[in-house]
Amino acid sequence: MAAVKNLKATEQAAGRSGGDAVSMAERHLVQPWPAAGSVGAEARTLIGEGEGIYIIDADGKRLIDGPAGMWCVNVGHRRKELAQVMYDQAMELSYNTPWYTMSTPSAELARRIAGHAPGELSHVFLTTGGSSAVETALRFMQFYNNVRGRPEKKLLLSRGGAYHGSTYLSASLNGRPRDRDWMDGADALVVKLGSPDPFRRPNGMSVEAFGDALVEEFRATVERVGADRIGAFVGEPVQASGGVVVPPDGYLKRIREICRENDILYISDEVVTAFGRLGHVFASGDVFGIDPDMITFAKGVTSGYFPLGGVVIAGRLMEELRRSNHPDAVFSHGLTYSSHPVGCAVALKNLDLLEEGVLDHVRTVAPYFQARLKTLEELPLVGEVRGLGLMACVECVADRESRNPLQLDKDVGNRIDAHCQELGLLVRPLINMCVMSPPLTITKEQIDEMVAILREGISRTMDDLRREGVWQG
Known part of the structure; x- marks a missing residue:
């Protein structure tokens, strides 16, 4: 909660709150890749702080930064150097x-x-x-x-x-x-x-x-x-x-x-x-x-x-x-x-x-990262897990025989991301896919945490799709 107090103190010092930021964004900020129906009137998840492989949203929730920002926060957040x-x-x-x-x-x-x-x-x-x-x-x-x-x-x-x-x-x-x-x-x-x-x-x-x-x-x-x-x-x-x-x-x-x-x-x-x-x-x-x-x-x-x-x-x-x-x-x-x-x-x-240890660390943990994510293929919604190094994709399909993603709700990636955010993980959703590319400093223990949350997020999504009759699985 210390991070939340720091964030609120910063906002108060500026005379603004998280709610103010949402309101200002909806009135003035044009987001990247907007839909015509919400262009210029949209607010997105407000992030307050980052630390290592984690980010903290405006409500104080701590999330693993699964996409490393946008494939880019390679050495992690809040590096003083x-x-x-x-x-x-x-x-x-x-x-x-x-x-x-x-x-x-x-x-x-x-x-x-x-x-x-x-x-x-x-x-x-x-x-x-x-x-x-x-x-x-x-x-x-x-x-x-x-x-x-x-x-x-x-x-x-x-x-x-x-x-x-x-x-x-x-x-x-x-x-x-x-x-x-x-x-x-x-x-x-x-x-x-x-x-x-x-x-x-x-x-x-x-x-x-x-x-x-x-x-x-x-x-x-x-x-x-x-x-x-x-x-x-x-x-x-x-x-x-x-x-x-x-x-x-x-x-x-x-x-x-x-x-x-x-x-x-x-x-x-x-x-x-x-x-x-x-x-x-x-x-x-x-x-x-x-x-x-x-x-x-x-x-x-x-x-x-x-x-x-x-x-x-x-x-x-x-x-x-x-x-x-x-x-x-x-x-x-x-x-x-x-x-x-x-x-x-x-x-x-x-x-x-990178030269002083991060590259060596990636080469050490990457096989573990790929192997742990590969276990998600046990879930019937998952058609394939693929990747290399510290980047991977979980592709969901209606059925494995046809590998057809089109019969699924096209928002399945966003559904999984929403569940994962509740559980403490930010995912990069791409229609029927979830992309993972965490900061390169991630440890094996943190990989285990990430995969466990992703597994639960996919499982909850399967339950949603079955309940709604979108997918029989």
Whole structure:
């Protein structure tokens, strides 16, 4: 209850209460991803404090932060080291324009990030988050091909189930139907491939054969569209918001080879998987054995303490631009807060924490995390539990034979989340799925607590669905 008293004292000092915050939000705050029926008139769960892997809502309820904020609070809440470096850097240099000045933290961060990147990746462009990181990678591809005299080589290959951002161009890559139901996109620039989700492979097909089919689809698409028109393939090593989809073994390596053979840039979107989520700073090389032409990152680079993202770019691409016949061509792209000194200082300290033990901890507890969650497949509502590292998805289905989620109440994920919140766990609901990606500092005992609550939340949801006649189970 001490946390509640602290929160109330803070609110009283500001002359406002939790109720005031709800009222102000309903009157003035436009939330992300709102429905038209509630846009501009909605309040969401009010969070007051965080501590380690837990958050505390405005009523004082302590919850395990199952999604780690938004896949991002990797080293946990209330890390004094990060708060202190944020203060120290702000007192030394709070901002500098990246158009014609630079700061030491940005140069040092670029060096350290490049040191962790696979293959020829050696240069870093810093942005404000994941969407702007992906947007930067796409615009760099366009600039690169324009300078090289290939203005027609601009098409983008993306996949079903993908999520790459919310800016106009990055969102155009998204492959989840609900992302585009009511939103426009640069459809003429994007060619969509099938989803790499083994759980949704055709009946009777092995995972190996499914992987072969995905590779053949990719190769056939390149031949049909023309490699001379395709600028880049963009793919998450693990599709995060698509439901933690882990592709078949060897699939990414084979796609990488096809890209290399056809001079198509491979952009690995590691906004979620980088900075420890899979036990390494970058998963592309250390987990999947690929060396992309670019890697995008954000979220865990500062553990959510400051907005920051970026793109790591192969040195080869820089050398080709420098050797071009257009030395005066300008990559006219940048952001007011590119290379923000406070964000870069936080990222450096966050990287220290990862290197000094957090990455080792993830590699130690991840098998236990996956094994404990896998036990939830004992529940008849659960079709599959899948994941890698400290990210996992529990997918619910009407029946396991058809793997059909459509006969279920489409709000089943929210139902489970509501029960879990009552029991002390915040879940990331995605229609018929529940995603778990807790802070990387989680212990085995806390994993047990998390899984026990999730089991009970799913069990209560099954009872609700049976009682309402939505599901027979």
